[in-house]
Amino acid sequence: MGPFDLSHAPPVGLAERLAPGLRVVTAPNPGPMTFTGTRSYLLGEGEVAVIDPGPDDPRHLDALARALAGERVAAVLVTHAHRDHSGGARAFAERVGAELLGHGDPVGARRPAMARLAAAGGVDGGEGIDAGFRPDRRIGEGDVLAGPGWTLAALATPGHAADHLSFAWAEGNALFSGDQVMGWSTTLISPPDGDLAAFRASLQRLRARGEAVYYPGHGAPVADPGALMAHVLAHRAGREAEILAALARGPATIAALVAEIYAALGPALRGAAARNVLAHLIDLGERGLAAVDGPPGTGVWHLAG
Numbered sequence: 001m002g003p004f005d006l007s008h009a010p011p012v013g014l015a016e017r018l019a020p021g022l023r024v025v026t027a028p029n030p031g032p033m034t035f036t037g038t039r040s041y042l043l044g045e046g047e048v049a050v051i052d053p054g055p056d057d058p059r060h061l062d063a064l065a066r067a068l069a070g071e072r073v074a075a076v077l078v079t080h081a082h083r084d085h086s087g088g089a090r091a092f093a094e095r096v097g098a099e100l101l102g103h104g105d106p107v108g109a110r111r112p113a114m115a116r117l118a119a120a121g122g123v124d125g126g127e128g129i130d131a132g133f134r135p136d137r138r139i140g141e142g143d144v145l146a147g148p149g150w151t152l153a154a155l156a157t158p159g160h161a162a163d164h165l166s167f168a169w170a171e172g173n174a175l176f177s178g179d180q181v182m183g184w185s186t187t188l189i190s191p192p193d194g195d196l197a198a199f200r201a202s203l204q205r206l207r208a209r210g211e212a213v214y215y216p217g218h219g220a221p222v223a224d225p226g227a228l229m230a231h232v233l234a235h236r237a238g239r240e241a242e243i244l245a246a247l248a249r250g251p252a253t254i255a256a257l258v259a260e261i262y263a264a265l266g267p268a269l270r271g272a273a274a275r276n277v278l279a280h281l282i283d284l285g286e287r288g289l290a291a292v293d294g295p296p297g298t299g300v301w302h303l304a305g
């Protein structure tokens with residue numbers, strides 16, 4: 001699996017210092033999609049930005065409040081409206097009296113091609129989406145926030161989710177990468193909110209920027225993000241080649257492709273694998289390499305052209 005590292009064992013509910021001016025508190029929500037739990041970052045000392053308050057779990061919101069006792073929260077930021085990142089954001093922002101900032105329009109952020117597919121039906125998706133998330137203020141590409149010792153610039157990085165933002169921390173030469181780039185696993189891309197073409201473009205863009213360390217939504221800091229992103233892109237290209245090879249042997253449903261390509265995968269991750277295969281097939285369809293008879297999620301896919 002190359003650079004993926006599954007050895008992470010963070011303390012849960014306690015502030016862990018990662019760098020000067022940066023702490024993290026891990027939420028008590030470990031699982032197959034959340035790894036060791038959501039990572040809520042506390043950036044700054046005394047006047048703090050909180051990135052991804054995490055799930056709506058009073059134990060976690062209490063842990064964040066304890067870690068921040070005596071400090072002022074200047075802003076609460078959300079990378080994307082999935083419940084494991086944004087579920088507790090409104091309650092936490094109100095508790096600490098801070099403004100809640102996020103993209104705020106996941107449906108409007110879809111590429112037109114993905115919006116058309118979603119409108120046509122048969123794509124499903126929507127796992128983990130926090131449909132009720134409403135920031136106090138919508139932020140997006142180019143917006144900058146600053147406090148003592150920290151300057152954060154928002155970057156639109158769709159792929160895992162259409163509304164996904166990453167935050168570049170200038171003083172730390174670092175990037176808060178949300179679920180877009182993580183050190184323990186490649187991310188889930190579940191259409192129509194997940195979008196493989198957008199994901200590839202976001203990673204190419206992030207690679208060109210060159211921050212030295214990434215702080216992901218789940219798992220340990222990524223010390224060589226350039227190498228990790230090169231690996232992730234190569235992994236996706238390999239998956240695409242496997243799907244094309246399988247379709248060259250004959251038309252297939254997504255269930256049949258998953259059984260063939262992900263034969264070694266445990267049942268807990270089969271559903272996620274099916275969503276990733278759908279993301280690839282939609283991308284191949286857009287590029288004129290594959291087509292489907294029936295709805296994208298349940299129809300029979302075949303090579304095109």
Ligand SMILES: [Zn+2]
Nearest residue numbers: 082084179217
């Ligand atoms: Zn997540």
